[in-house]
Amino acid sequence: MKPHQEVIDRILETIQSKQSFVLTTHVNADGDGIGSELALYHHLRDLGKEVHIINPTPMPDAYRFLDPEGTRVEAYGDHHARTVQQSDALVLLDLSEISRLGALGKALARNGPFKVCIDHHPTEGVSNDLAWIDERASATGELVYELLMQAGGKLSRSIAEGIYVAIMTDTGCFRYANVTAHTHRVAADLLETGLDHNRLYRLVYESNSWNQSRLFAKTIGDMNRACNDRVAWMKIPRRTFRETGTLEKDTEGLVEFPRSIGEVQISILFIEQAADRIRVRFRSPSHTAVDGLARELGGGGHRNASAALLKGTTLDEAIDRVLALVEKYVH
Ligand SMILES: [Mn+2]
Incomplete structure (x- = not known):
């Protein structure tokens, strides 16, 4: 059995058995957080689930092209409290600490939905109901890819773009020491969907003012x-x-x-x-x-x-x- 397989199985069960999900990431979301959220969002929507992406801070400009209508990624406000409380599960992506969620974290600390965490940051002890933390992954997007493959999901264009942006940004465009052969294999699978990697690179890195x-x-x-x-x-x-x-x-x-x-x-x-x-x-x-x-x-x-x-x-x-x-x- 692969390392972490037990927790991956339990996350897959959670996805199957629950109906409404809130996805979130750390304050000042980066490409890995946003890309991972959108990839998982599209997967859950394809399964007919109710999904909200609610982040502690607004969408960074650099990644707006992933949600051009600005309708999918929301910034937390008091009016979201009910949605968060009443959802069946909260999925924390690219973070494991509720304390890094600002006001959203405070709303959750009182009580809240079942919490699942998927992350690759080094951490010491997390208190979520389910936590899949793999520091060997170059990006949380790599873990989301693994999850979707095991779920038998299809790599649609939107899902592939989210995962690609997640990995590209967390690896400094495949340069950092966190890159492995597996990272490139994942990237190869993503390219085979026909995504335009050069366009994604330009939108993230060549759109400065x-x-x-x-x-x-x-x-x-x-x-x-x-x-x-x-x-x-x-x-x-x-x-x-x-x-x-x-x-x-x-x-x-x-x-x-x-x-x-x-x-x-x-x-x-x-x-x-x-x-x-x-x-x-x-x-x-x-x-x-x-x-x-x-x-x-x-x-x-x-x-x-x-x-x-x-x-x-x-x-x-x-x-x-x-x-x-x-x-x-x-x-
Ligand atoms: Mn990351």
Whole structure:
């Protein structure tokens, strides 16, 4: 029997026996969360189930093309409380912690439907009714693919596109260390449905604005070094957003840039969301881990991509705090 087969069987049983589902993912959904949700949404709809996708935060612009009418992916509001409470099952995709669901999580903490989690983030103990967590998967989309294959589902164009975007974005377009032979086999199956992978790539990665380029140029232009050039760090004060006419969502991909410098082991981006709230993102090449660093700051993530939110601290304080910690994570 394959590892995790028991939990996969129980998830398949849950899908068969229950009628109404709410799908959700973590705050600030990424391509893996959105793509996995839409793939599972179409599968469940094909089975005649009632399905809602309700996320803690709005659909990111980069993935709107997957739901062009904006009717499938909703952002949680109080009017959703009943839908969530009365559904037969809630499926958490690309996360396992109810605490990462904002107000939606609070509504669920009181009581709520049967909870199923499908995720590939490293976690310590989860309290969902069913949890399939496989850290070897490059993306949650890879797990959704496995589930749908075992369910005997058909890879429709919409399902294939969702899974492809999930895997493409979580693997940095098939470059990161999390990519396996299996990842490519899944991708090959998806391409055989006739999906236009180049179109999906362009829609996600080649749809930037002039303002976003100004934000990147300014931020990379002011990049700093630490720990004998093994750490590169950048900051975006709120005034830079104002000056360049951009928002936090336009920072997507920026923290990846310093990874291309040979000596850099850790890339850090500080984003001033408010005077006392700083988002910190970390990236590292495969031989250096940054998940522990994010966890030490109350955040989380993967070995080579993690983040934390520092509250009650100014931008300069956040920078001092993180730079004091980072040394022990470089080698
Ligand atoms: Mn993921």
